[in-house]
Amino acid sequence: MEKRELLYEGKAKKVYATDDGGLLVVSYKDDATALNGLKRGSIAGKGVINNKMTNLLMARLEQQGIPTHFVKQLSDRDTLVKKVAIVPLEVIVRNISAGSFAKRYGVEEGIVFAAPTLEFSYKNDALGDPLLNDSHALALGLATEEEIAAIRRYALAVNELLKEFWLECGVTLVDFKLEFGRLPGGAIVLADEISPDTCRLWDSKTHEKLDKDRFRRDLGGTEEAYEEVMRRLCEHI
Numbered sequence: 462m463e464k465r466e467l468l469y470e471g472k473a474k475k476v477y478a479t480d481d482g483g484l485l486v487v488s489y490k491d492d493a494t495a496l497n498g499l500k501r502g503s504i505a506g507k508g509v510i511n512n513k514m515t516n517l518l519m520a521r522l523e524q525q526g527i528p529t530h531f532v533k534q535l536s537d538r539d540t541l542v543k544k545v546a547i548v549p550l551e552v553i554v555r556n557i558s559a560g561s562f563a564k565r566y567g568v569e570e571g572i573v574f575a576a577p578t579l580e581f582s583y584k585n586d587a588l589g590d591p592l593l594n595d596s597h598a599l600a601l602g603l604a605t606e607e608e609i610a611a612i613r614r615y616a617l618a619v620n621e622l623l624k625e626f627w628l629e630c631g632v633t634l635v636d637f638k639l640e641f642g643r644l645p646g647g648a649i650v651l652a653d654e655i656s657p658d659t660c661r662l663w664d665s666k667t668h669e670k671l672d673k674d675r676f677r678r679d680l681g682g683t684e685e686a687y688e689e690v691m692r693r694l695c696e697h698i
């Protein structure tokens with residue numbers, strides 16, 4: 462399937478039309494942003510890793526009963542996906558305190574929760590992706606009650622599946638962000654990506670950060686960290 466018109470260029474990916482109105486090509490870039498776009502840079506080889514990792518994980522989730530947009534990988538950086546209407550919610554699942562949770566509630570990073578937490582942000586760059594709850598999402602007409610219920614159920618199921626899988630790779634899944642979309646018939650499916658850009662992944666033994674926090678916090682070794690988690694995943698899949 463050929464890439465046609467560029468429909469959208471985001472911070473980490475480009476989205477192209479194809480000759481099939483129901484399919485898109487997403488193309489993963491090495492560009493990285495953080496702090497709502499204030500910090501910009503590039504992580505060499507990231508696009509190739511994020512493309513491959515997302516596809517391996519989505520294919521596995523599909524096998525385990527989670528519907529996704531994934532169709533097939535076309536090249537190192539390009540993947541064919543089902544076109545969806547993205548639900549403008551960033552769905553964040555957390556197993557351990559970190560990032561904005563730690564900051565917002567004034568707690569240290571690394572507190573292991575008794576049960577996962579789930580939160581929504583309004584996917585809106587101009588507003589800085591503000592946190593919102595179910596009733597806010599309903600009031601804004603972002604999703605229906607049934608859609609929110611499906612999203613919540615899928616997100617928690619994805620967490621259980623990914624947490625267990627990453628643990629087998631010696632990696633602790635701290636938190637992550639998912640996006641969901643509607644297929645033309647209205648069914649909700651998992652979309653976008655699952656990568657070290659969108660997940661916090663810590664070495665299970667040393668708690669070393671193997672994700673985008675290395676870039677966000679100028680820790681160095683970002684490329685090596687992405688390569689390391691990819692290597693561990695491939696050894697295990």
Ligand code: ADP
Pocket residue numbers: 469470471472473474475476485530542543544545546547640642652653654
């Ligand atoms: P951002 O828009 O946050 O800068 P990206 O650079 O990752 O993010 O751009 C990819 C865009 O494509 C995102 O807006 C994402 O919501 C959207 N997207 C992901 N999967 C699909 C899909 N299957 N159909 C339509 N849009 C999608």
Ligand code: UDP
Pocket residue numbers: 551553559560561562590636637638658659660661673
């Ligand atoms: N996340 C993301 N995109 C966003 C915001 C968050 O992929 O726009 C991911 C982030 O990588 C982390 C999780 O969601 O794995 C929780 O992020 P958090 O709310 O702690 O915000 P951050 O620390 O990234 O500002």
